[in-house]
Amino acid sequence: MSVTSGSKRQEGGVGETIRVIFHALIIALVIRTFLFQPFNIPSGSMKATLLVGDYLFVSKYSYGYSQFSLPLSLPLFSGRIPGGMTPERGDVVVFRLPSDTSTDYIKRVIGLPGDKVRVSDGVVSINGKPVKMDRIADFVGEPACPNPFIDRVRQWRETLPNGVSHNVLDCSSDHTRFPQTTDEYVVPPGHYFMMGDNRDNSTDSRFSSVGFVPFENIVGKAQIIFFSVNEGEQAWQFWRWPVSVRWSRLFTIVR
Structure with a gap:
């Protein structure tokens, strides 16, 4: 029994x-x-906002759902459901690369449908008006430019027409291949113009390999950094967390 x-x-x-x-x-x-999908930052194109080794949650409901919200990106429907909210200038978003929808990119929304975007001597103009740029303290501590030996980078506070402000880096003294002056880009309907905050080390909508991003390709909006380790460290090596974790970045809001 x-x-x-x-x-x-x-x-x-x-x-x-x-x-x-x-x-x-x-x-x-x-x-x-x-609701939320975790992503990690593998490159420095969004420094100083996002650092290599940051882990963040992206809200998938912010702009509704597209096929790229689904597991395996199953093409069960087109467009977004439900409709309603759309990205605003300054939003940091994850999107599927138009030329390779298996690849995720994270950038900042700079141009909305119908906008005219141009870069002149490193300053972005939207619809003919240069965005406000205020010089702030240099970015130091981690390599940010294509030249890894440059450890101090000029930094600006950029304010978009809707009042959203964020920091951008300027590696132009490093003579990078990234354009300081461009032609005018006219954003097509239903598309967005994306740029990295590390302007001279970011492959974004200025390049044909990325181009204008269809609304459907946007996965979601970056919301919060829930974990972060120093560049070159591995998150799974928990025995190194006392020295490898960037404790001050945990649970910070992405802006």
């Missing part, structure tokens, strides 16, 4: 564990599909 009872309890315990794990996986899938 006791052996049978014990076996039933053991089987019940195993079954309950399996059910808990299954339910947890379903909940995680629902959260990842409809």
Whole structure:
């Protein structure tokens, strides 16, 4: 009698564990599909806003859902559902590269549909008006330019026409291949013009490899940094966390 009872309890315990794990996986899938998806930053194109080694949550509901919100990007529908909110200038968004929809990029929205965007001597103009640029303290501490030996980079506070402000870096003294002056870009309907905050080290809408980004390709809006390790460190090496984690960046809002 006791052996049978014990076996039933053991089987019940195993079954309950399996059910808990299954339910947890379903909940995680629902959260990842409809609410928040984690991403990590592999490059310095968004410095100083986002650093290599940052881990952040992207809200997938901010602009509605497209096929790229779904697991495996299943093409079950076109456009976005439900309609409503659209990206605003200054939003930091994750999107699928138009030329390779298996690749995720993260940049800042600079131009909206119908906008005319031009870069002149490193200053962005939107619809013929240069955005406000205020010189602030240099960015130091981590390599940000194509030349890794430059450890101090000029930094500006850029204010877009809607009042959103953010920091941008200026590596122009490094003689980079990134254009300081461009032609005028006219953003087509239903598309957005993206730029990295590290302007001289960012492949973005200024380049044909990225170009204008269709609204449908936007995965979601970057919201919060939930974890961060120093560049070159591995997040899974928990024994190094006392020295590798950037504690001051944890749970900071992405702006």
